[in-house]
Amino acid sequence: MRQKRGGRAAGVTMEDVARVAGVSAMTVSRVLRQPTLVNADLKAKVEAAIRETGYIYNLVASSLASQRSGIIALILPTVASSIFTDSVKGVSDVARTHAVQMIMAETNYSPAEEEKVIEALLRRRPDGFVIVGVSHTRATRALLEKSGVPVVETWDSTPTPIDSLVGLSNFDAMKAMTEALVAQGFRRIAFVGTATRDRRAQMRAKGYEAGIAEAGLGAPLILNADDLTSMESGRVVAERVAALHPRPDALLCLNDVLAAGALLAFQRMGLAVPGDIAVAGFGGLDFSSHLNPSLSTVDIPRYEMGQKAAEMLIGRIAGTAAQGGTCEMGYRIVLRESTGSSRPAETQAS
Amino acid sequence: MRQKRGGRAAGVTMEDVARVAGVSAMTVSRVLRQPTLVNADLKAKVEAAIRETGYIYNLVASSLASQRSGIIALILPTVASSIFTDSVKGVSDVARTHAVQMIMAETNYSPAEEEKVIEALLRRRPDGFVIVGVSHTRATRALLEKSGVPVVETWDSTPTPIDSLVGLSNFDAMKAMTEALVAQGFRRIAFVGTATRDRRAQMRAKGYEAGIAEAGLGAPLILNADDLTSMESGRVVAERVAALHPRPDALLCLNDVLAAGALLAFQRMGLAVPGDIAVAGFGGLDFSSHLNPSLSTVDIPRYEMGQKAAEMLIGRIAGTAAQGGTCEMGYRIVLRESTGSSRPAETQAS
């Protein structure tokens, strides 16, 4: 609509709309952002002009001028796993409600990668961050604090969040499941899926250990898996577990994906679940209730965590919420067929 | 680092870095974008100044000045389903390689919502779009064409893409699976999951119909499900199918999620799969090979489609690829235990 400095034709700008409507650019801006402040007649004229010209508001220019990008960044370990999709949806739904765009980046469970990713996203000047996890490099923490951007951490707990927290005690939750298995009568309970690098995995493993210790069941048995987010990995571990002497009478898994992989693998090798070995997972994923036998799991409010985190963040951005806000989410031990409960029992907790 | 018009302290700017390094802002900009054009000494000084000041490059300002946002937008039906996660990863991986940020938005399988979402994203001035699906409202198509932004459509096929295409023939793929079931000896094959609104679902249903017709098997039997992306839905449909007289001898599902839900539900009600009824899905999702019995499916290159689409888009943006580029992806019929093959047979196609 204009030719500038020999450049190619740019798009329609607010100025163009203003000219067509016979008003100033500021009035167009107001119609778009605070319509109630504008006289109805002018507003109508401007709206007509927008339609006529096919104007598309430029949020890049708006962001620069207003020092507000209308973007919130979501940092998570991986997008390719079903574990976080509900949390993503929770954040995304709240973001949409507030006319904010969510952008996502993954860290592959690596604090070093997280640092890079956050640094890269900071260049887009997001209005805030939702970060899965509370374990970061020193530099990440410093970077975030220096930037002054509101941050909500989630999916883990800590007394010292960077800014605000939507917490979940992985330790407590996995300990509770361990205790539930003990209460069901299992005595040789093995655990799959510790990873030195991931704090949430560690906390779950520790919760298991604590549960075993308190029950006086002797040494805990922790197995590792290379990849903690695939059913294939669960299958591989199941083969190792099946070969153990004595064989564990229950296998507690870091998450439902591993658990499902293990459960199906046990069946395939002719072991009865829960007759020969019980299986339990963590996460409360949809498919767990559909398996045969249905899978016992620790149900956690994945969607709600995302939702709550986004809401807190929006509050922090708007200035209506103070720094240091914390909200602890609960979990539910869901005992199903895979741990030998004939009828599903559900325990509310935390 | 500066106080302007009584505003709060803004962050460190390029100007600040330039001052510290004793050069002009332009030189700082060059160090960041075209380092080879800058004298090594100055470059070192600038880099030191960047470190010293903790400068974080501002991509918002950069985008406005350069008319390039470094953002590509991915439009897909839903993020909460495992069906698209691999494609998302494909796009995202390629984007990262090219230092481009991917942003995502979902349409909930609705062209009207798609229109809104694309309009909203256009305000961020993305450099390009990857869109899942080829069915759009007139307005969407016009908007995209007028904007002049490169677009790559994918996951479906059409002779008239908006711009470029990474195609998949849902019709051919589902027809091939239907033929494979016929070849396995099934005669009363039912289909689950047509949705009037979604073109890809329609094409798969039509592929099924064509397969049935060509085999001379009489009238096709198509069942609907409310929600086409949940196992629960598959379970509900399975109950209806089990009650049919005569009962179908095979159930072909729109996707693997429905198929898994149905398969597990059949087992739960005491029907043998494939003995009493065979089940097949579509999508080649990971879990399908882990089920007992393992699930027959149409494997499609989900990750590669995302990857290819992103690569084509980047080419279009860079100007190295011409409009109208098309690339057709293939599929693989994977026959496993759920359709009674004793040993897995795999057929390469298209």
Next chain:
DNA sequence: GTGAAAGCGCTAACAG
């Protein structure tokens, strides 16, 4: 190789 000037398209702040 490096720098100065002139924007990119919008909004904050103020004046009326």
Next chain:
DNA sequence: CTGTTAGCGCTTTCAC
């Protein structure tokens, strides 16, 4: 309620 002015922080263009 509406308009004017002066940027937001960078890059383009052109001169040196």
